[in-house]
Amino acid sequence: MTKPLMSVKDLTIQFRTDEGIITTVNEISFDIAPGEVLGLVGESGSGKSVSAKALMRLNAGNAIYGPKSSIVLNLDDGPVDVLALRREKDMQVVRGGAVSMIFQEPMASFAPAISIGDQMVEQLLVHTNMSKKEAREHSIDMLARVGISEPSKRIDQYAFEFSGGMRQRAMIAMALSTSPKLLIADEPTTALDVTIQAQVIDLMKELVDEYGMGILFITHDLGVIAQTADRVAVMYLGNVIETGEVRDVIRHPSHPYTKGLLNAIPHLHDLDRPLTPVPGDIPSPLERPTGCVFHTRCAYAIPGKCDREIPSPNTMSPGHTSACFVAKEIHNNEAEAVA
């Protein structure tokens, strides 16, 4: 593996609000290699969507990026320093050019009064050298590719004429039609029924194999991550608290929060297992806990240590790190429990 496709280092994002400055993302780092699917998991308010939007510079004007933050996109003709982009025109490379995004709500992401086809053609005219006719033909091909029947008829329809699953397919077709190097998928299956979710996940897997782009897959559903991602980063209150190969993290969770999440979700093969919630509520971003951000809800918290010192990432196995003072113990316990 040479250079990663996208390299995020010490990304800090704050928002200026009436209630003061809110830190939503705190010094997170991750890389995405070409052809790799990185899962970003976390609950609402963990900062996963804000991080993803930063990669495309889509955050609102009151966002402040920390001085050490860096986001570098390595393209064939050299690296792009995403945070240094100033002009809207320059930002097009990360907004549909080399980076595309699939949003959660396909209904809200299409303009209601413009046909699906016109929207697909418009972005191709912006990002490629295609003529209008070529762009339309390419769009029809893409719609067919994602499994929409009668694409040459469908392309002139509007978003409201599509069902939820079809809208999400059209969204994927649109995002992929410019052949992006990196695809950001922000909860792409959350609004869909399970049966349709399964279809969309299968489709995305096929497309990764075919197009070989890197994907940042954002979701709160660990099951979806297990089925799609190669590596996973778990976020809590703006921090990446655990990261590693998806098998390592799900089989040997080494952070109390990851472990808590896995205990809180229902497992179909073991109906007798009680559901154990993660105690307490997610703190407000206005009141970020001192020390380890998770100590207020953590069963392993050491008084006087976890509420004062910030844990740095501990390596469990190659590529698997956990930012917790007792990560080793939890990791070993989990390994025993599995064995």
Place this chain on the structure above:
Amino acid sequence: MTSSTHISVKDIGVHFTLGRRLIGKPPVLRAVDGVSLDIPKGCFFGLVGESGSGKTTLGRAMLKAVPITTGHIKYDDGDVQYDIATIGKDELKDYRSRAQLIFQDPYAALSPRMTVRDIIAEPLEVMGITKTREETDNRVREIAAKCRLNLEHLRRFPHAFSGGQRQRISIARALVCEPKFIVADESVAALDVSIQADILNLLKQLQQDMDITFLFISHDLSVVAHTCDHVAVMYLGRLVETAPTRSLFNAPRHPYTKALLSAIPSLDPDDAGRAQRLSGEIPSPANPPDGCRFHTRCPHAREKCKIDVPKWRQMADEHFVSCHYAEELAEASEPVPAG
């Protein structure tokens, strides 16, 4: 659980007329079309299906919140007996204090202008259950404690609370008039996974303490599997299968139930590819297919399925299914994938 039947639904239909026509009859959407089921007293009864299956409409029919077109719903909690389909005005008033609804979205369900105390007290005041303010306050405090809300929270407004706390407030509001029957419509769907388990455990606890019958409507089969005693699966306005939870999950008989189960993303990354995929999407309930309504998506559909409506048949103890080929398919069935 062998106790008496609390709610007995007989051949219920909820039809909506779509628009008007100058000539001829307007089309009719049969959201619920000939559903019969019995809910025993004290049962945690699950109702699952995709969006558009009619599960919410069926739940609302049981609360007389939508007009019932055909059929009967017998309600018998030991004290009173009503036929909900033909219930009179005065009786309905009494029924409202016996049957309550918990909504999906705790952010939309609570008035931002009322304190938590006033929100929880409102049903008592509207129904004239308590006579003095002191009596009301006592009831509010009692139920708040049961729902694990702090007494100091009662003076605050809903905006000060997280999603999990808000859902506890809306549960307290539903329970304050000591209902016998609760419809919980997707009550954990909007919550984060770490909180979801907490609310599910709370609902179970309250059900046992207060001897309530629950209709738990959800699209999430794994949540239903962990919470409910008995499950009914709906598709396009009709029941396709009902069974005790264990029987349904260990030996699903209907191809739709099997497909729903296999569509749940497994937490085991190596478990991919075993899933049985459904093609296409749920057809419009305004124009449902003839014969078995599932035949357009069923991997086992044959000629007979396109013509004959399958009968509602008993397969095992309390296990009912409507599929022509349930016996054959049961023999060929694979074990449920681990989730």
